[in-house]
Amino acid sequence: MSIVILAIESSCDETAASVCADGNILSNYIANQKVHEQYGGVVPELASRAHMQNIIPVVDTALKTAGCGLNDISATAFTQSPGLIGSLLVGAQFAKSLSLALNKPLLAVHHMQAHVLANLIAEPKPSFPFLCLTVSGGHTQIVLCESPINMKVIGETIDDAAGEAFDKSAKLIGLPYPAGPLIDKYAQLGNPDRFKFPEPQVAGLDFSFSGLKTSILYFLQNAGTSNIYKEEFMATEDEKKKFIDDNLNDICASIQHRIITILLNKLKKASVQTGITDICIAGGVSANSGLRKAFSEMGEKHKWRTFIPAFEYCTDNAAMIAITAYYKFLENDFADLSVSSSARAEW
Ligand code: KG4
Numbered sequence: 142m143s144i145v146i147l148a149i150e151s152s153c154d155e156t157a158a159s160v161c162a163d164g165n166i167l168s169n170y171i172a173n174q175k176v177h178e179q180y181g182g183v184v185p186e187l188a189s190r191a192h193m194q195n196i197i198p199v200v201d202t203a204l205k206t207a208g209c210g211l212n213d214i215s216a217t218a219f220t221q222s223p224g225l226i227g228s229l230l231v232g233a234q235f236a237k238s239l240s241l242a243l244n245k246p247l248l249a250v251h252h253m254q255a256h257v258l259a260n261l262i263a264e265p266k267p268s269f270p271f272l273c274l275t276v277s278g279g280h281t282q283i284v285l286c287e288s289p290i291n292m293k294v295i296g297e298t299i300d301d302a303a304g305e306a307f308d309k310s311a312k313l314i315g316l317p318y319p320a321g322p323l324i325d326k327y328a329q330l331g332n333p334d335r336f337k338f339p340e341p342q343v344a345g346l347d348f349s350f351s352g353l354k355t356s357i358l359y360f361l362q363n364a365g366t367s368n369i370y371k372e373e374f375m376a377t378e379d380e381k382k383k384f385i386d387d388n389l390n391d392i393c394a395s396i397q398h399r400i401i402t403i404l405l406n407k408l409k410k411a412s413v414q415t416g417i418t419d420i421c422i423a424g425g426v427s428a429n430s431g432l433r434k435a436f437s438e439m440g441e442k443h444k445w446r447t448f449i450p451a452f453e454y455c456t457d458n459a460a461m462i463a464i465t466a467y468y469k470f471l472e473n474d475f476a477d478l479s480v481s482s483s484a485r486a487e488w
């Protein structure tokens with residue numbers, strides 16, 4: 142008998158549902174919440190309300206696309222943590238209610254583990270143990286993955302996440318939220334070596350992006366003349382705007398280039414330290430075309446086997462929750478109805 146899982150993801154501002162049968166994704170449906178664009182970032186209360194409006198049609202579409210009815214479901218799964226608590230609760234309550242009504246088991250999934258296991262959705266798959274650089278709006282981690290349920294974070298950011306570095310840089314440039322994909326687009330037309338931003342010196346396998354943000358702030362305030370704060374360098378608002386308009390592609394390419402080199406230099410270090418050469422990337426920032434290309438080139442150079450999820454499985458989605466839930470199901474790693482959602486969660 143097949144194991145059919147209905148999975149729900151609602152940790153931030155995407156309401157998503159997916160059906161997976163024996164580890165094969167049958168549907169993956171996402172409703173984006175446009176309501177946040179006017180505020181320049183996700184507004185938690187509005188996100189929760191939008192999840193409540195979206196969840197029934199989203200689950201319905203995922204079931205119909207998969208050709209399933211509720212009675213075909215073997216278990217329901219949901220994102221338990223981390224995320225916005227009000228958003229998480231909508232998905233959790235919905236999955237728990239279904240589990241209770243259908244009398245089927247419940248699976249609670251960690252969002253960051255699910256990003257890693259997005260690499261197990263399609264062939265070719267990495268062999269265990271593998272390393273995964275997980276780069277999203279809230280996290281930047283190097284994960285050592287021994288098995289689908291046995292993972293360890295061996296490096297992580299000590300301040301901002303890589304996605305935040307993209308989003309905050311974009312805000313300084315004046316690009317609208319969510320701006321990671323816009324930096325990606327302009328960077329493709331620019332010269333990545335035109336402007337130099339510093340690489341932070343952080344011990345071990347950890348990352349830091351807050352210094353880069355400050356450096357970009359001063360660089361823009363000074364209309365490109367310097368990366369340090371000095372009164373005499375300060376440009377007027379008009380001069381700053383003109384500098385950005387005239388150099389947008391090169392500024393985006395140079396910022397993106399520095400974020401990518403920070404990420405990949407640590408990943409290379411992790412491979413040398415562990416001796417592991419099956420290496421994946423995951424999370425929203427792994428949709429970045431510059432990172433995907435540089436990662437593949439680094440893999441060829443160092444004889445790694447590299448793996449990148451399809452675009453639809455990089456940013457937040459429920460297929461990654463479904464595949465993780467499938468492996469938990471195989472291990473009988475079920476949750477009971479008392480399981481609580483958590484905004485922050487240790488591994
Ligand atoms: O994994 P994700 O969808 O949500 C979180 O769990 O945080 O990641 C969202 C992050 C945002 O910071 C967004 O700007 C970034 O991924 N992102 C990108 C690209 N697409 C999404 N960053 C750079 N280039 C992209 N193409």
Ligand code: ZN
Pocket residue numbers: 252256277278424425456457
């Ligand atoms: Zn995510």
